[in-house]
Amino acid sequence: MRAINPILLSGKEVLPLIEGGKGIAVSNGESSGAWAAAGGVGTFSGVNADILDENGNVIPVVYHGKTRRERHAELVDYGINGGITQARIAHDMAGGEGRLHVNILWEMGGAEEILEGILNGAKGLIHGVTCGAGMPYRVAEIAEAHNIHYYPIVSSARAFMALWKRSYHKRAGWLGGVVYEDPWRAGGHNGLSNSEDPTSPQDPMPRVIELRRAMRQAGVPEVPVIMAGGVWFLREWADWLDNPDLGPVAFQFGTRPLLTQESPIPDAWKQRLLTLAKGDVLLHRFSPTGFYSSAVRNTFLRELEARSHRQVDYVRAAEGEMTAPLPLPPRGREVFLTPADKARADSWIAEGFSEPLRTPDNSLIFVTPEKAAEILKDQADCMGCLSACKFSNWAQNEAGTTGKAADPRSFCIQKTLQGIAHTDQIDTQLMFAGHNAYRFAEDPFYAGGRIPTVGELVERIRTGD
Numbered sequence: 116m117r118a119i120n121p122i123l124l125s126g127k128e129v130l131p132l133i134e135g136g137k138g139i140a141v142s143n144g145e146s147s148g149a150w151a152a153a154g155g156v157g158t159f160s161g162v163n164a165d166i167l168d169e170n171g172n173v174i175p176v177v178y179h180g181k182t183r184r185e186r187h188a189e190l191v192d193y194g195i196n197g198g199i200t201q202a203r204i205a206h207d208m209a210g211g212e213g214r215l216h217v218n219i220l221w222e223m224g225g226a227e228e229i230l231e232g233i234l235n236g237a238k239g240l241i242h243g244v245t246c247g248a249g250m251p252y253r254v255a256e257i258a259e260a261h262n263i264h265y266y267p268i269v270s271s272a273r274a275f276m277a278l279w280k281r282s283y284h285k286r287a288g289w290l291g292g293v294v295y296e297d298p299w300r301a302g303g304h305n306g307l308s309n310s311e312d313p314t315s316p317q318d319p320m321p322r323v324i325e326l327r328r329a330m331r332q333a334g335v336p337e338v339p340v341i342m343a344g345g346v347w348f349l350r351e352w353a354d355w356l357d358n359p360d361l362g363p364v365a366f367q368f369g370t371r372p373l374l375t376q377e378s379p380i381p382d383a384w385k386q387r388l389l390t391l392a393k394g395d396v397l398l399h400r401f402s403p404t405g406f407y408s409s410a411v412r413n414t415f416l417r418e419l420e421a422r423s424h425r426q427v428d429y430v431r432a433a434e435g436e437m438t439a440p441l442p443l444p445p446r447g448r449e450v451f452l453t454p455a456d457k458a459r460a461d462s463w464i465a466e467g468f469s470e471p472l473r474t475p476d477n478s479l480i481f482v483t484p485e486k487a488a489e490i491l492k493d494q495a496d497c498m499g500c501l502s503a504c505k506f507s508n509w510a511q512n513e514a515g516t517t518g519k520a521a522d523p524r525s526f527c528i529q530k531t532l533q534g535i536a537h538t539d540q541i542d543t544q545l546m547f548a549g550h551n552a553y554r555f556a557e558d559p560f561y562a563g564g565r566i567p568t569v570g571e572l573v574e575r576i577r578t579g580d
Contacts, residue, residue, distance in 0.1 A: 136218020148208025264291030301344030
């Protein structure tokens with residue numbers, strides 16, 4: 116394993132090792148501050164970060180507003196205060212070492228307002244902002260206004276060039292680097308396009324070479340490209356180092372920092388990571404964002420899979436083969452299915468999945484009465500945590516809606532991510548993870564259930580393992 120040399124990121128030479136930002140209290144001030152203290156770039160999440168009381172205890176997120184807009188305003192306030200809290204913790208822990216970045220999802224509700232609020236309230240404590248999950252055109256303008264660097268997260272050369280041509284070329288001096296996130300291997304939300312096959316992962320090197328070539332042709336400064344998604348042992352990436360076709364590179368680790376002593380995730384989650392097998396992480400499309408995302412295929416995801424499998428198309432008036440009537444509660448108004456689908460629906464109803472719920476695609480899914488009540492309550496309790504949510508049909512616009520029907524095949528992402536971050540009910544919540552998470556069980560570094568400190572992990576990574 117050849118030596119990894121320091122690299123210039125956000126105005127300072129640091130190790131080319133970045134902690135990936137993970138939302139809803141999963142990468143916080145302690146984990147990111149420890150990573151920076153080890154000489155790399157720590158990244159705390161600016162997505163609903165935890166607020167602490169005077170004793171250091173997490174203040175529960177409780178919404179009091181009676182409307183979605185009122186609850187959305189509360190969410191923005193929580194996000195700003197939590198981000199400032201975590202920035203201060205990270206700064207103190209870093210002790211002046213490394214660099215500190217904040218991670219923002221552009222498609223989260225109130226993204227611009229929250230980012231501005233965090234940067235205003237934590238002046239001088241944050242050196243860069245990483246931003247993905249959408250097309251963050253304005254992040255360059257915000258970063259420049261606060262004299263920090265910006266790091267867009269993209270999954271293709273095409274996506275970066277769209278950002279560059281529309282906005283970034285005007286503020287090239289503050290571009291700190293470009294994060295290439297492998298859409299097949301990274302945890303969390305993934306940037307697969309409609310033209311790409313989710314079942315056929317592509318080699319990242321040709322895609323990153325294409326990205327660098329496009330950057331050079333457009334006159335983009337020779338900033339580092341940060342490889343994210345699927346990075347475990349650096350020795351497996353030796354041909355990326357000092358490669359003239361790639362230019363300067365760094366590596367982002369999202370999944371491995373989950374299993375550290377400073378990681379704030381519940382112990383039950385950490386123990387589950389140690390038992391994962393290859394294939395236990397699923398690339399799926401249940402997220403209310405509409406993006407693909409990757410998470411552990413636990414009871415939560417299996418229920419969503421089963422929910423969508425119990426699905427049939429319907430029409431409001433009999434036509435063609437759709438002649439079999441099905442009365443819908445509560446008034447018994449009839450819709451029409453094919454005879455084969457009517458037989459399937461009858462079998463589901465007999466099994467206890469007796470509540471049909473309409474989707475925006477003129478189909479019905481069948482769930483238990485208890486699950487139906489939970490879905491409807493979660494939709495009603497929406498707090499506008501996304502810019503547009505297909506589950507609740509909230510949108511961050513004047514109308515306050517996407518204009519489409521709410522989709523019961525999805526879920527409330529705010530509720531489940533708060534749940535997994537702050538309780539031990541990990542099997543019934545969404546558990547984001549990268550597709551390499553099975554390597555915890557195979558890597559001798561974690562033998563006997565060992566959970567290292569962040570400092571120990573960074574030193575291990577530097578050896579190539």
